[in-house]
Amino acid sequence: MSVFFLHPLYLLGLVAASLPILIHLLNRRKLKRIRFPAVRFILLSQKRISRSYRLRHWLLLALRTLAVVFLGLLLANPIFQTGAGLFAGGGPVSLVILLDNSLSMTWSADGNGFKQAKEAARFLIASLNDGDRAALIPTNLTGKEPFRLKGEKEVLFKELERIEIADGTANLSAALTKAYELLNEPAGQKEIRLITDMGLTGWDQFSTSSLKQYDPSIPLKTIRTGKQQQPLNGTIKEVRLASQGVGVNLPLRFEATVANFGVSEIKDALVQLSIDGQNKEQKLTSIPPRGEAAVSFQTQLTQAGPHVGRVSLKKDGLAGNNAVHFGLDAQDKLRILVVDGDPQTSLVQSETFFLIRALNPAGEQDSSLYLPTVIIADGLNTTSLEPYQVVILCNLSSLPDSLLPKLQNYLRQGGGLLIFGGDRVQMENYNIKLVQSSPPLLPAPLREKKIGPEAGGEKIDRLDITHPAMQSFSDPILLDSIKSARVWGYSRTTAPGKSALISLANGDPLLIEQKVGAGRVIFFSTSADRDWSDLPVKTAYLPLIQSLTNYLAGGKRGAMDPGITVGNPKEFSLPPSYVGKSLKIIKPNKQEVEVPLAPDKDRASATFQENDRAGIYRLSLPVGGEKESGMPLLYAANSPFLESRLDEISESELQAKLKPIPVEVISIDALQQGGKRMDLALPLLGLLIVTLLTEGWLAQRI
Amino acid sequence: MTNDEKNYFDPKVLAGISNLYLRARWVVEGMMSGVHRSRSKGFSVEFEEHREYSPGDEIRRIDWKALGKTDRYFIKEYEDETNLRAYLLVDTSGSMDYASDGITKFDYGCTLAASLAYLILRQQDAAGVVTFSDHVEAFIPPKAKRDYLLQILHALENRGPAGETNVGKILEEIAGQIKRRGLVVLVSDLLDEPEKILKGLRLFRFKGNDVIVFHLLDPAELSLPFDGNILFEDLEELNLRVVADPRAIRKTYREVVEEFTSRMRQECHDNIIDYQLISTSTPLDQALASYLSWRG
Numbered sequence: 001m002s003v004f005f006l007h008p009l010y011l012l013g014l015v016a017a018s019l020p021i022l023i024h025l026l027n028r029r030k031l032k033r034i035r036f037p038a039v040r041f042i043l044l045s046q047k048r049i050s051r052s053y054r055l056r057h058w059l060l061l062a063l064r065t066l067a068v069v070f071l072g073l074l075l076a077n078p079i080f081q082t083g084a085g086l087f088a089g090g091g092p093v094s095l096v097i098l099l100d101n102s103l104s105m106t107w108s109a110d111g112n113g114f115k116q117a118k119e120a121a122r123f124l125i126a127s128l129n130d131g132d133r134a135a136l137i138p139t140n141l142t143g144k145e146p147f148r149l150k151g152e153k154e155v156l157f158k159e160l161e162r163i164e165i166a167d168g169t170a171n172l173s174a175a176l177t178k179a180y181e182l183l184n185e186p187a188g189q190k191e192i193r194l195i196t197d198m199g200l201t202g203w204d205q206f207s208t209s210s211l212k213q214y215d216p217s218i219p220l221k222t223i224r225t226g227k228q229q230q231p232l233n234g235t236i237k238e239v240r241l242a243s244q245g246v247g248v249n250l251p252l253r254f255e256a257t258v259a260n261f262g263v264s265e266i267k268d269a270l271v272q273l274s275i276d277g278q279n280k281e282q283k284l285t286s287i288p289p290r291g292e293a294a295v296s297f298q299t300q301l302t303q304a305g306p307h308v309g310r311v312s313l314k315k316d317g318l319a320g321n322n323a324v325h326f327g328l329d330a331q332d333k334l335r336i337l338v339v340d341g342d343p344q345t346s347l348v349q350s351e352t353f354f355l356i357r358a359l360n361p362a363g364e365q366d367s368s369l370y371l372p373t374v375i376i377a378d379g380l381n382t383t384s385l386e387p388y389q390v391v392i393l394c395n396l397s398s399l400p401d402s403l404l405p406k407l408q409n410y411l412r413q414g415g416g417l418l419i420f421g422g423d424r425v426q427m428e429n430y431n432i433k434l435v436q437s438s439p440p441l442l443p444a445p446l447r448e449k450k451i452g453p454e455a456g457g458e459k460i461d462r463l464d465i466t467h468p469a470m471q472s473f474s475d476p477i478l479l480d481s482i483k484s485a486r487v488w489g490y491s492r493t494t495a496p497g498k499s500a501l502i503s504l505a506n507g508d509p510l511l512i513e514q515k516v517g518a519g520r521v522i523f524f525s526t527s528a529d530r531d532w533s534d535l536p537v538k539t540a541y542l543p544l545i546q547s548l549t550n551y552l553a554g555g556k557r558g559a560m561d562p563g564i565t566v567g568n569p570k571e572f573s574l575p576p577s578y579v580g581k582s583l584k585i586i587k588p589n590k591q592e593v594e595v596p597l598a599p600d601k602d603r604a605s606a607t608f609q610e611n612d613r614a615g616i617y618r619l620s621l622p623v624g625g626e627k628e629s630g631m632p633l634l635y636a637a638n639s640p641f642l643e644s645r646l647d648e649i650s651e652s653e654l655q656a657k658l659k660p661i662p663v664e665v666i667s668i669d670a671l672q673q674g675g676k677r678m679d680l681a682l683p684l685l686g687l688l689i690v691t692l693l694t695e696g697w698l699a700q701r702i
Numbered sequence: 703m704t705n706d707e708k709n710y711f712d713p714k715v716l717a718g719i720s721n722l723y724l725r726a727r728w729v730v731e732g733m734m735s736g737v738h739r740s741r742s743k744g745f746s747v748e749f750e751e752h753r754e755y756s757p758g759d760e761i762r763r764i765d766w767k768a769l770g771k772t773d774r775y776f777i778k779e780y781e782d783e784t785n786l787r788a789y790l791l792v793d794t795s796g797s798m799d800y801a802s803d804g805i806t807k808f809d810y811g812c813t814l815a816a817s818l819a820y821l822i823l824r825q826q827d828a829a830g831v832v833t834f835s836d837h838v839e840a841f842i843p844p845k846a847k848r849d850y851l852l853q854i855l856h857a858l859e860n861r862g863p864a865g866e867t868n869v870g871k872i873l874e875e876i877a878g879q880i881k882r883r884g885l886v887v888l889v890s891d892l893l894d895e896p897e898k899i900l901k902g903l904r905l906f907r908f909k910g911n912d913v914i915v916f917h918l919l920d921p922a923e924l925s926l927p928f929d930g931n932i933l934f935e936d937l938e939e940l941n942l943r944v945v946a947d948p949r950a951i952r953k954t955y956r957e958v959v960e961e962f963t964s965r966m967r968q969e970c971h972d973n974i975i976d977y978q979l980i981s982t983s984t985p986l987d988q989a990l991a992s993y994l995s996w997r998g
Contacts, residue, residue: 027930027931031931031932031933032928032930032931033932033933033935034928034932034933034934035934035937036800036922036923036934036935036937037797037798037807037891037893037920037923037936037937037938038797038893038959039934039936039939039942039944040936040942041955041959041962042926042934042944042951042955044958045946045951045957046944046946048954048958053950
């Protein structure tokens with residue numbers, strides 16, 4: 001129920017309503033003075049008529065004021081309207097229908113919300129008269145879609161049919177901005193109708209400051225779809241990887257968190273893990289009201305490469321998003337050649353004891369992503385390096401002549417070399433073979449061995465956590481752990497401390513890196529065992545060795561990608577050979593989109609905006625680029641977790657959010673039951689005439 | 703009666719005549735011109751004074767005793783014995799100084815009093831005048847001498863209207879000073895408490911006087927003909943003021959005035975007092991006619 005004006009500018013005329021009062025006040029100030037003998041008779045007369053006279057006097061003033069008000073209102077031509085429909089009369093209408101197609105519409109009105117919303121939109125379009133124009137805007141939009149007001153109802157009906165529920169949250173700022181932009185130009189009656197389930201999540205992120213344009217004279221009439229009958233309301237909040245890495249034939253553990261938004265317990269819901277479309281494991285769980293529950297899964301991958309995972313929640317009558325997608329990049333086991341330069345008969349005293357434990361903590365061949373092979377120095381002559389992704393030299397006294405060309409060749413092809421120091425290392429030999437060679441395998445020569453008592457060991461002071469191999473140390477627990485280590489023996493180099501990955505408190509580098517061809521060399525200036533430092537017995541040792549190994553093997557691999565949220569952009573970065581080519585993206589609904597790759601510094605990059613569907617997006621690299629792009633060829637997009645929450649925003653909260661835009665919330669039933677519109681000009685004219693006649697009659701009486 | 707004759711009594715015409723004697727004479731002569739003059743001579747019995755004989759005087763009026771004593775001829779002058787002693791009480795308070803159009807109530811009242819005096823003296827009756835506001839301004843006792851008119855006119859012209867009205871108190875005071883019965887003529891707008899006025903008038907009646915009341919009111923006082931919002935300020939009491947819209951109160955005002963005059967008329971009638979309500983727009987002959995009708 002509302003009143004609007006066809007010519008609101010005339011309402012300014014209401015200011016003239018103060019004129020009779022002003023004239024009255026001015027008349028009071030402009031008194032004529034008369035000296036008169038019979039003032040006592042006047043006083044007596046006034047006393048007699050005082051009450052009725054004053055009443056008539058004020059009544060006359062009120063009538064005159066009312067007459068001006070009625071005239072102003074009459075010129076503004078008010079229209080009284082019930083319901084939210086459009087009705088004939090009042091000039092051409094420019095209407096923008098905002099249709100909420102966010103995910104929550106799937107479950108609103110007991111599953112009929114979106115259907116009801118479409119019927120309401122159809123009703124509004126059908127109400128358009130000749131000369132009226134309308135635009136239909138879904139609330140899930142990127143803001144780049146072209147919209148325009150049009151008068152052809154058939155076109156609008158077709159547009160309406162094409163609108164589907166999106167998997168994301170309503171972008172109300174973009175939708176409202178677009179609506180006000182469209183209504184900026186045309187004259188006549190301007191209308192905005194938002195058909196929505198009043199889902200709280202969409203409005204959570206909204207404020208009028210995010211609107212690029214709005215007009216408080218055009219109210220927002222909100223048509224609310226039917227209400228829920230307290231349904232079960234839950235969803236999968238997140239899925240995370242609980243095991244170390246994702247490798248072939250390794251135990252793979254996931255932990256899913258399921259949330260209950262409702263006030264009733266969700267009993268015996270089925271939570272299911274599937275990989276590449278195959279059901280791997282399923283469990284029953286109960287979720288307390290307004291609470292969460294954790295569900296664990298374990299499985300194994302038998303093939304290396306990209307995989308897609310999905311955890312789903314099933315329960316009859318459950319409203320809410322029921323699946324979370326994620327990507328997996330399974331890695332074959334890393335073959336690592338460990339050369340022990342100080343072999344011992346006792347395994348514990350071996351130079352490589354701690355190193356091997358860090359790479360394979362359980363000591364079983366099928367339990368770790370890393371497959372280390374230990375040889376002694378003499379074995380290097382007869383061992384081919386090609387099968388190994390990483391070679392680790394531990395306390396090797398000298399490098400055989402035949403090893404250097406093998407290492408150089410190995411590194412040029414992308415291999416990784418990790419060199420540990422130790423008491424047996426002959427620095428001169430290392431300097432000649434590794435520093436003076438071409439290309440050099442170490443960035444700076446070794447100068448001296450600094451060995452002190454264990455009690456006076458140097459602390460580790462600085463880590464370059466921006467380095468890809470050091471990123472796991474952004475975790476404060478690991479950082480504290482590595483900083484608690486003491487190093488009392490190391491080979492001092494002339495490399496500047498600030499270029500090191502790890503430095504000691506005295507500024508000497510502990511870890512330095514050198515790139516050779518496509519490969520990398522890292523020099524660890526202390527020993528791999530506990531002879532020169534207590535680092536091998538620290539918690540940080542295992543992630544440090546694994547991170548270094550991963551890095552030397554060619555970057556982070558064997559991970560889970562939880563994906564992005566629907567509606568957010570996805571950025572791609574490829575080698576520069578892809579510049580000018582296009583990346584093909586296959587959306588979950590099989591739609592193919594080409595995204596051009598543009599130069600960005602020394603890379604080819606692209607940003608994909610149309611992540612409007614939940615599911616797996618697959619990439620197809622253009623022909624002609626480098627084969628090993630290093631980029632996973634799929635990613636997941638998931639609906640916002642809170643979009644499953646069916647809590648509604650109240651009318652008063654909505655009005656507060658949208659201030660100063662006037663907001664009215666109308667039930668969808670009110671629209672479908674129709675409404676009435678009445679032009680108030682004629683009744684106002686009648687009132688004006690009656691007022692003027694009464695005024696004239698009363699003025700005569702006075 | 704022609705228009706010219708009518709003009710004799712038009713208050714607006716009279717207002718143009720500044721001399722009160724001329725005004726009074728104008729009125730009386732005008733009115734009496736069509737009336738048969740029956741000279742009603744009184745007879746003198748009371749000796750008043752001697753004067754020396756001059757040729758032409760009647761021989762019988764020579765005082766022979768005086769001749770014997772002084773060896774000079776004296777004529778005996780006697781004061782006329784009159785049938786009527788008239789007291790003309792004229793209100794000179796501030797409220798009388800009002801004219802909405804033409805003559806003020808004060809000028810009208812003075813002309814009326816002067817005319818009456820002229821008429822009374824001409825008929826060889828005795829006339830005196832008392833002017834008053836809240837106190838007696840002048841007291842000229844009645845005498846039947848022809849040239850006494852000048853003293854009466856002098857008393858009327860001597861002082862303009864001023865001061866507050868206290869008619870009731872003044873009437874009581876004057877009643878105490880009048881020793882011989884006669885005719886009391888009150889010329890006033892009576893803007894005082896009716897009870898007090900009537901009390902004073904009754905006192906005159908109690909002492910055997912005949913009383914005529916000429917109640918003078920300006921036409922504007924009777925009809926309140928003004929328009930617009932007006933601040934009315936009282937002519938006597940400076941602090942008495944009121945804002946009023948005459949259109950709104952006119953009807954009630956007229957009712958209030960009518961009630962007041964009706965009451966005065968009724969009370970006077972009950973006390974055998976001749977009451978005449980006279981608008982200052984009324985020709986003066988009508989006022990005089992009421993006196994003449996009383997005189998018979």
